[in-house]
Amino acid sequence: MTASATASSAGWRLKQPSIIPGFGLTLGFSLAYLSLIILIPIAGLLWRTAELGWSGFFAILSDERTIRALYVSFGTAFIAALINVVFGTLLAWVLTRYRFPGRRLIDAMVDLPFALPTAVAGIAFASLYAPNGWIGSLFMPFRIAFTPIGIVIALIFIGLPFVVRTVQPIMEEIDKEVEEAAATLGANRFQTIFNVLLPGLTPAILTGFALAFARGVGEYGSVIFIAGNIPYVSEIAPLLIVIRLEEFNYAGATAIATIMLLISFAMLLVINLIQAWSRRRYGNV
Amino acid sequence: MEVKINNIRKEFDRFAALNDVSLNIASGELIALLGPSGSGKTTLLRLIAGLDFPTAGQIFFGEEDASRHSVQERNVGFVFQHYALFRHMTVAQNIGFGLKVRPSASRPPKSEIKKRVSDLLDMVQLSGLENRYPNQLSGGQRQRVALARAMAIEPRILLLDEPFGALDAKVRKELRRWLREFHDRTGHTTVFVTHDQEEALELADRVVVMSQGKIEQVGSADDVYDRPQSPFVFSFIGESSHLPVEVKDGAVLFQGQPIGISEGADAAGDLFFRPEDVVLTDEKDALFGKVTACRRLAGTRIAEIDIANNGHDPFHVEVEVPLHAPVELGSEARFRPTRWKIFRK
Numbered sequence: 001m002t003a004s005a006t007a008s009s010a011g012w013r014l015k016q017p018s019i020i021p022g023f024g025l026t027l028g029f030s031l032a033y034l035s036l037i038i039l040i041p042i043a044g045l046l047w048r049t050a051e052l053g054w055s056g057f058f059a060i061l062s063d064e065r066t067i068r069a070l071y072v073s074f075g076t077a078f079i080a081a082l083i084n085v086v087f088g089t090l091l092a093w094v095l096t097r098y099r100f101p102g103r104r105l106i107d108a109m110v111d112l113p114f115a116l117p118t119a120v121a122g123i124a125f126a127s128l129y130a131p132n133g134w135i136g137s138l139f140m141p142f143r144i145a146f147t148p149i150g151i152v153i154a155l156i157f158i159g160l161p162f163v164v165r166t167v168q169p170i171m172e173e174i175d176k177e178v179e180e181a182a183a184t185l186g187a188n189r190f191q192t193i194f195n196v197l198l199p200g201l202t203p204a205i206l207t208g209f210a211l212a213f214a215r216g217v218g219e220y221g222s223v224i225f226i227a228g229n230i231p232y233v234s235e236i237a238p239l240l241i242v243i244r245l246e247e248f249n250y251a252g253a254t255a256i257a258t259i260m261l262l263i264s265f266a267m268l269l270v271i272n273l274i275q276a277w278s279r280r281r282y283g284n285v
Numbered sequence: 286m287e288v289k290i291n292n293i294r295k296e297f298d299r300f301a302a303l304n305d306v307s308l309n310i311a312s313g314e315l316i317a318l319l320g321p322s323g324s325g326k327t328t329l330l331r332l333i334a335g336l337d338f339p340t341a342g343q344i345f346f347g348e349e350d351a352s353r354h355s356v357q358e359r360n361v362g363f364v365f366q367h368y369a370l371f372r373h374m375t376v377a378q379n380i381g382f383g384l385k386v387r388p389s390a391s392r393p394p395k396s397e398i399k400k401r402v403s404d405l406l407d408m409v410q411l412s413g414l415e416n417r418y419p420n421q422l423s424g425g426q427r428q429r430v431a432l433a434r435a436m437a438i439e440p441r442i443l444l445l446d447e448p449f450g451a452l453d454a455k456v457r458k459e460l461r462r463w464l465r466e467f468h469d470r471t472g473h474t475t476v477f478v479t480h481d482q483e484e485a486l487e488l489a490d491r492v493v494v495m496s497q498g499k500i501e502q503v504g505s506a507d508d509v510y511d512r513p514q515s516p517f518v519f520s521f522i523g524e525s526s527h528l529p530v531e532v533k534d535g536a537v538l539f540q541g542q543p544i545g546i547s548e549g550a551d552a553a554g555d556l557f558f559r560p561e562d563v564v565l566t567d568e569k570d571a572l573f574g575k576v577t578a579c580r581r582l583a584g585t586r587i588a589e590i591d592i593a594n595n596g597h598d599p600f601h602v603e604v605e606v607p608l609h610a611p612v613e614l615g616s617e618a619r620f621r622p623t624r625w626k627i628f629r630k
Contacts, residue, residue: 093617175369178369180356181365182386184334184336185437186360186386186387187357187382188388191386195386200371204371
């Protein structure tokens with residue numbers, strides 16, 4: 001208590017007195033590591049983009065194909081993350097609330113999208129949802145694969161564990177007494193779940209959404225097989241970057257990457273602000 | 286609302302948490318369920334609320350068989366030990382929750398809910414805090430919010446599970462007095478669970494002493510303290526000591542020797558007495574033993590005495606002695622109970 005009080009009265013200091021040694025060493029290591037892994041590559045990205053100048057940058061930005069690709073990438077990632085929020089939360093609910101044979105198996109299966117090579121998933125989805133595939137043929141003449149809907153399906157697969165694994169531990173901590181309190185006050189199950197339990201899970205659900213969304217925006221391997229990659233329709237921004245690279249148009253590739261980075265950063269910032277707000281409101285979750 | 290509990294049995298995995306418990310609670314009464322942990326007191330409270338269902342037996346609210354009804358239908362106010370407030374709702378939203386979730390036919394209009402909430406906040410002396418969140422309140426304030434929330438639905442009975450268990454001693458004392466006044470003002474039939482006998486004796490009209498899934502005794506504070514009906518109640522409520530005795534020809538014998546007190550019918554049993562119901566004596570017929578410890582306790586002194594037991598572990602008793610009595614560590618003390626009870630074996 002006194003340590004923090006004096007520290008705050010003295011203003012911000014780099015090194016606060018602490019009984020735990022090694023602050024300098026660990027902070028130094030963390031910064032060096034972050035630089036190598038994240039900061040230097042991003043700096044390189046911005047550096048390369050800067051070669052274009054503002055006019056070249058805006059030319060790429062306003063290119064119809066770039067805009068469509070960004071739209072497809074962010075739009076499908078957003079829809080997939082929304083769907084994952086609903087069904088991922090439901091899955092987490094089933095796994096935490098009920099005991100049934102095969103529960104552990106399903107619990108383990110949730111992590112498969114983490115482990116499976118994304119290209120394998122992509123090929124499997126493409127062959128299942130293709131117009132002549134098992135599932136795809138059922139929906140003919142409506143096409144699933146090789147449209148943005150196919151992309152959404154691949155991204156749902158990729159993002160599912162992010163939602164389940166962030167919501168599950170918080171759900172396990174829900175106090176049984178809170179539900180009982182709602183019941184004694186006359187609330188039915190529906191009211192208890194939607195007015196009492198879910199609002200308490202909001203921060204965790206938002207985190208899961210942000211992770212699934214961020215992952216979906218950057219996803220490449222599983223999407224390109226099922227997307228059909230039709231320019232202006234189902235071409236995702238990461239693929240467009242690869243195409244520019246293959247054309248040796250490095251500045252063009254980094255420009256698209258920079259735009260993606262900025263949009264992602266802005267969206268994650270907004271989500272973080274919402275989270276911070278809900279944490280402050282509901283207390284530490 | 287009058288509550289009748291008839292021959293309730295509750296099993297958890299074949300283990301009987303409550304065994305043939307019957308109890309009548311009069312309308313407007315403040316009743317304490319008192320017992321050590323595992324005695325079934327909380328289980329009984331949850332059965333009354335409808336949070337659990339009995340294995341056998343019935344619970345009547347007035348003439349109505351409540352044990353057929355779900356917790357939502359019973360309309361009881363339940364206050365949990367750890368408050369169980371909804372932390373994403375403000376104090377006002379917490380209190381208004383029970384009204385808000387009513388079906389639209391019986392739901393009061395918004396302005397009415399608002400008025401009720403502010404009345405309840407007045408009643409629990411928390412006016413001005415309606416827009417706070419539970420994590421911005423102290424423990425005592427949270428407990429009062431929980432109580433106001435339970436009262437908002439105009440419950441037929443009010444049930445409190447260890448209501449002051451998580452609070453510090455000073456707040457606990459304040460809230461205890463406050464709850465008594467609150468009860469006297471509102472007149473709700475109230476049942477609360479506690480393991481703190483001081484709380485139960487001070488607060489309740491009647492105390493239900495429970496042990497191992499059974500009711501040991503029901504009575505006023507005076508009844509359970511002065512006229513305990515079982516060895517458990519005698520030793521659980523207040524301080525006491527006990528010794529194995531025999532009664533022969535009206536005289537009470539300890540280890541075959543008369544100890545200067547008499548009793549009606551012949552029998553063998555355990556002699557129970559309280560530390561304060563003892564006099565020191567010089568007479569030959571008395572209990573005697575070695576003083577092993579002496580403790581000052583407010584206005585008196587408590588002497589711990591070991592009574593020899595033919596080479597076995599000595600009997601250990603505690604007696605209250607006057608401050609200036611010649612009782613010294615290691616000396617022999619002779620005493621005789623003035624009030625006692627013998628529970629036959």
